[in-house]
Amino acid sequence: MTRIQEKPTTEVRTTCPYCGVGCGVLARVAADGTVTVRGDTDHPANFGRLCSKGSALAETVGLEGRVLYPEIGGKQASWEDAINLVAQKFSQSITEHGPDSVGFYISGQMLTEDYYVANKLMKGFIGSANIDTNSRLCMASSVAGHKRAFGEDIVPGVYEDLDEADLAVLVGSNLAWCHPILYQRLVSARQKRGTKIVVIDPRRTATADECDLHLPIRPGTDVLLFNGLLAHLASHNLLDRSFINSATSGFEEALALASADASVPEAVAKGCGIPLADLHLFYELFIATDRSVTVYSQGVNQSAHGTDKTNAIINCHLATGRIGRPGMGPFSVTGQPNAMGGREVGGLANQLAAHMSFENPQDVDRVGRFWNAPNIARKAGLKAVDLFRAAGDGSIKALWIMGTNPAVSMPNAGQVRAALKSCDFVAVSDVTRTDTTRYADVFLPAASWGEKNGMVTNSERRMSRQRPFLPVPGEARPDWRIICDVAARMGFAGAFAFDDSAAVFREHAALSAFENAGQRFFDIGTLDEMDGEAYDHFDPSHWPMPKARPAISRLGGDGFFPTADGRAHFVPVRQEAVALPTDVAYPLALNTGRMRDQWHTMTRTGRVPRLMSHVSEPAIDMHPNDAAARDLVDGDLAYVTSPYGFARAKVNITDAQRPGEAFLPMHWSGYFAANAGTGALSTPICDAFSGQPELKHVPVKIVRENVAWEGVLITRRDLRPVGFVHWSRHAVPGGWIYALCGTETPDQGILLSRMLMEAQREQLLEYTDRRGLNYRAAAIDADGTLSEALLVAPKGQLPPRDWLVSLLGSRDALSSAERMALLSGRSPVPMPAVGRIICSCFNVDVNQIVSAIAAGCGEVDDIGERIRAGTNCGSCRSEIRKIIDETRVSA
Structure with missing residues (x-):
């Protein structure tokens, strides 16, 4: 549509x-x-x-899959009834059980204005801090580390530091895939000024393929590595004593613990599982390079000790005075478009708005007076894991989930689903159906990207406008409007009488400046009178933007920090054991993370054929030794279990994995595969300071499923197969490909698969071989085009499918020759083979790259000049280089 x-x-x-x-x-x-x-x-x-x-x-941006009208109990309803029911259920729970009996779970997909009114409603007027965000799963440890070190959640640096650094240390960050535009800035700096790149990551990722030094440390040993660096700096008298003395406190305590933890490089190298020579090289590079920036992301944050890891990194920058100046500093890069904006408005359960804190009674009083909210919450609320645990045990009676899919993304997802099922009342605001919306008593259709109007803040504290260019379809509404409507029905209309998103933002800006004489760095008071026209034309800008002082970009370079003593604080940290170690029952450590072309649980990207063509089905990466020990080969179906649940995925054998470890992408929801999500496996054990769960080290057991048959369904229909041991699907032009398999005998697999074609029975062409092991079927529409095809065979015996897939995307009627060839699966005339997409930006597949190599392209840049691959975001360049190298070896 x-x-x-x-x-x-x-x-x-x-x-x-x-x-x-x-x-x-x-x-x-x-x-x-x-x-x-x-x-x-x-x-x-x-x-x-x-x-x-x-x-x-x-x-x-199409409307396929969108929900455009409110629903109550799965049936279309009016906004009046839906809003009334949400308000009534929340008000009733508060009256009968108190304000802590309700909760909100919100999202870094929301705009700042959405975040602000949700936080104001829950903390200011409901009077509970039981509002948390999915940013708890990605950036909470950085927030906690920043507050411990700087007194406030501030990222000191800006993106220009990547351009101006002489050394970039990437910790727990596959920047080439997860933040490719920033990675290209680093690669450009490397070409222009010789910037050295060090990658610290247990996996050899695309980022590690283009660096000067890769340190594949044991998972969770980041504190040991950076404590060792701090001790090494001190033992060689390479500290910035002037900065330490004038701008920091707590150095001696931090150094004492670091020295006890990692006194000599030999102990650090052994503990981290890396060669001593590589460790020395890293230390020498850091020592010799004043302009050093340390970029860290989920590999640091998603840990039961993520806050300590953050502070171990910050300690090294404070000790050398490398902060707040061009080309240097610790730099946390966020995972979501407005994770930073959510932090600004207090979206986390343990924060107040405008970087104020529950720990300071004066802050609570200040926000309460500004909002005219005498019943404001006065203590931190339940963080994400505890929030869903409370929904499961009945403490939370009413829960509102906005723009996120916790039934897939939360750790111990099986228990989260059970909690959602048992919770008295669940409201969900979203743009489409997800695994979570199945549990919604009320569905509130929200505006999507392209329709929303508001502000977001990126990783460098730069605010930018998200402007609408499409009309809001059906009866969908912006999130801020939905929240304000519910607030009004709950009796708080006066505090939520905003005419538009600009009015919300002005109040947010005013609160940031309220009684703020420079104690809080987050101050955008200069925007508190911005009218609608200025809001519409707002140019991307860094905060702080105070009225009384000039706006600045980098923070901390002048030696002042927003702590009680005006100094940055060293935080003593020590290397701790992993939260849940491997053992005989679960001998492998599972890591999770992103794929290059997918986003979250794929509700948006999963419908784009070229984004699904790079990796089209769930796959778990394993080291060759671990696969061989389990009698696994490439393409086998693995059954993965942890103490919390199970998943299935195809095996991908690669020496990019450390022995004893495995990697499974996080994206696969129940809309795209059967039981392939990492949330079902992940541990709910959390960081004691940040509440962020451990997602990078989960003990698992992996065994082979004895798959006897495989099938492929090529169809225009949007299905959810049931009864199969495993299935997954990916979008193609014109429809979907479903990969099916089972442990039953092939004849039983045929019976099970045929059930998917029952709707096409009248126009079905079928073939079964004499042994009853191979099955082919095709359905032709009235206009003569292919609408569906099904192929089933014993494992490893499926025919090619490229031709049938191309027919699905064609609007031309089948020729007589094509009709006769349908059940063979092979084109009656030669056609070029379609390979796996390597460059999604320009839809270039592996066969095109191989052909370009055969035509004389011997370098990545040569490939780019000929067929454009690798010339946009560059995230495919390492893979193109591998193809070139493999082709040379083969030749």
């Missing part, structure tokens, strides 16, 4: 809705509803570049 415009629009400047880089996007809508996007060359985050996901944004 397309949205027809009365006339073509001009290009609208907006912001990408994916990662925390915050890239500027130019979106244009034609008169026929066709949307095109390109990078905004004037936006200082990306200067016109977009990654593979950003480049495909125009392919995600």
Whole structure:
């Protein structure tokens, strides 16, 4: 379904809705509803570049899969009834059980204005802090580490530091895939100024393939590594004593614990499981390079000791005075487009708005007076894991989930689903159906990217506008409007009488400046009187933006920090054992993370064929030794169990994994695969300071499923197969491919698979071989086009499918020769083989790259010049290089 415009629009400047880089996007809508996007060359985050996901944004704005009307009990309802029911259920629970009997779980996908009113309603007027965000799963440890070190959740540096650094240390960050635009800035700096890149990651990722030094440390040993660096700096008298003495406190205590923990490099190298020579090289690079920036992400944060890891990194920068100046500093890069904005408004359960704190009674009083909210919450609320635990034990009676899918993404997801099922009342605001919306008593249809109007803040504290370029379809509403409507029905209309998102933002800006004489760095008071026109034309800008002082970009370079003593604080940390070690029952350590072209639980990216073509089914990476010990080969179906649940995925054998470890991407929800989600496996053990769960080290057992048959269904229909041991699906032009398999005998697999074709029975062409082991079926529409095909065979015996897939995307009627060839699965005329997509930005497959190599392209840049692959976001360059190297070896 397309949205027809009365006339073509001009290009609208907006912001990408994916990662925390915050890239500027130019979106244009034609008169026929066709949307095109390109990078905004004037936006200082990306200067016109977009990654593979950003480049495909125009392919995600259709209305397929959207829910456009409120629902109560799964049936369409009016907004009046839906809002009344949500307000009534929450009010009733508060009256009968108190304000702590209700909770909100919100999302870094929300805009700042959405976040602000949700936080104001829950903490200010309901009077509970039981509001948490899915940012708890990605950035909470950085927040806690920043507050311990700086007194406030501040990222000192800016993106220009990546351009100006002489050394970039990437810790727990596959920047080439997860933040590719930033990675390309680093690669450019490397080419222009010789910037050295060190990657610290247990896995050899695409980022590690393009670095000067890779340290594949044991999972969880980051504190040991950086404590060793701090001790090494001190023992060689390489500290910035002037900065330590004038701008910090607690150094001696931190050094004493670091020295006890990691006194000599030999002990550090042994503990981290890396060669001593490589460790010495890393230390020498850090010592010799004043302009050093340490970029860290989920590999640091998603840990039961993530806060300590953050502070171990910060300690090394404080000890050398490398903070707040060009080309240097600790730099946390966020995972979501507005994780930073959520932190600004107090979206986390243990925060107040505008970087104020429950730990300070004066802050509580200040926010309460500003909001005129005498019943404001006065203590921190339940963090994400505890919030869903409370929903499961009955403590939380009413829960509102906004723009996120915790039934898949939360650790111990089986228990989370049980909690959602048992909770008295669950409301969900979202744009489409997810695994979580199955548990919703009320569904509230929200506006999506392209329709929303508000502000986001990226990883470098730069605020940018997300502007609408499409009409809001059906009866969907912006999140801030939905929240304000519920607040009004609960009796708080006066405090939520906002006319538009600009009015919400003005109040947010005013609160940041309220009684703030420079004690809090977060101050955007200069924007508190911004009118609608200025809001519409707001240019990307860093905070702080106070009224009384000039705006600045980098923070801490002057030696002042927003702590009680005005100094940055060293935090003594020590290396701790992993929260849940491997053992005989669960001998492998499972790591989780992102795939290059997918986002969260794939509700947006999973419908884009070219984004699904790079990795089309769930796969678990294993080291060759671990696979051989379990009699596993490439493509086998693995059954993965942990103390919390199970998952299934195809085996991918690679020496990029350390022995004893495995990696499974986080994205696969029940809408795209059967039981392939990492949430079901992950531990709910959390960091004591941040409440962030351990997602990077889960003990698992992996065994082979004895698959006897395989099938492939090529269809236009959007299905959810049941009864199969395993299935997964991926989008192709015109429809979907479903990969099926089972442990039953092939004849039973045929019977099970045929049930998927019952709707096409009247126009079905079928074939079964004499042994009853191979089955073919095809359905042809009245217009003569292929609508569906099913192939079933013993394991490893399926015929090619490329031709049938191409027919699904064609609107041409089948020729007589094509009809006769349908059940063979093979084209009656030769056709080029379609390989796996390598460059999603330009839809270039592996066979095209191999052909370019055969034509004389011997370098990655040569490939780019000939077929454009690798010339946009660059996240495929390491894979192109591997193909070149493999082709040379083969030759």
